[in-house]
Amino acid sequence: MARCSVCNQRTGYIDTGGFHGRFRSGEPLQPFCPWCIANGKAAEKYDGYFNYFSFLALEESDLPAHIKKIPEDQLDELVFRTPRYSSLQGTEWFIHCHSPCIFLGKTKWVAIRNNPDIFNDINNDGVWFNGRKSEEELDAGWLEYWLTNEERVGYLFKCFHCGKYLLNVEYT
Numbered sequence: 340m341a342r343c344s345v346c347n348q349r350t351g352y353i354d355t356g357g358f359h360g361r362f363r364s365g366e367p368l369q370p371f372c373p374w375c376i377a378n379g380k381a382a383e384k385y386d387g388y389f390n391y392f393s394f395l396a397l398e399e400s401d402l403p404a405h406i407k408k409i410p411e412d413q414l415d416e417l418v419f420r421t422p423r424y425s426s427l428q429g430t431e432w433f434i435h436c437h438s439p440c441i442f443l444g445k446t447k448w449v450a451i452r453n454n455p456d457i458f459n460d461i462n463n464d465g466v467w468f469n470g471r472k473s474e475e476e477l478d479a480g481w482l483e484y485w486l487t488n489e490e491r492v493g494y495l496f497k498c499f500h501c502g503k504y505l506l507n508v509e510y511t
């Protein structure tokens with residue numbers, strides 16, 4: 340069992356999913372146990388964060404309006420106390436109705452095809468690619484092509500408030 344680099348406890352659950360922290364030579368930043376992530380001690384110890392948005396590089400005053408409207412405690416929880424999900428090229432966490440969405444996990448075409456609620460939301464306007472909104476016309480055949488290909492992965496989210504499904508597709 341791995342040992343948490345914050346509390347030094349050995350636990351069966353350990354996170355190595357990615358973290359941006361201040362480098363200290365000779366001191367490994369990870370792994371972290373789930374408790375040190377959830378109580379904020381991991382982010383605090385290494386002065387870092389788990390999840391990010393491109394806006395983090397901007398000045399506070401330049402933040403997009405939809406990000407400014409996220410309650411600060413929710414933003415803090417996502418950035419500092421939520422482990423990153425495993426992905427190919429970094430991560431993009433959806434915001435909808437001014438809150439971080441629920442991450443449901445990786446998904447494949449068959450799961451979307453078999454659930455009309457998910458399919459309809461995504462077919463209407465829910466697909467993004469590596470964090471950017473698709474400008475292509477979507478149809479079932481196109482989604483099937485993308486999500487049955489081994490090199491493409493879909494990450495499914497759901498809005499806490501309105502229940503809408505959103506899909507981020509990554510390619511290698």
Ligand SMILES: [Zn+2]
Pocket residue numbers: 343344345346347348371372373374375
């Ligand atoms: Zn710990």
Ligand SMILES: [Zn+2]
Pocket residue numbers: 435436498499500501502503
């Ligand atoms: Zn919503």
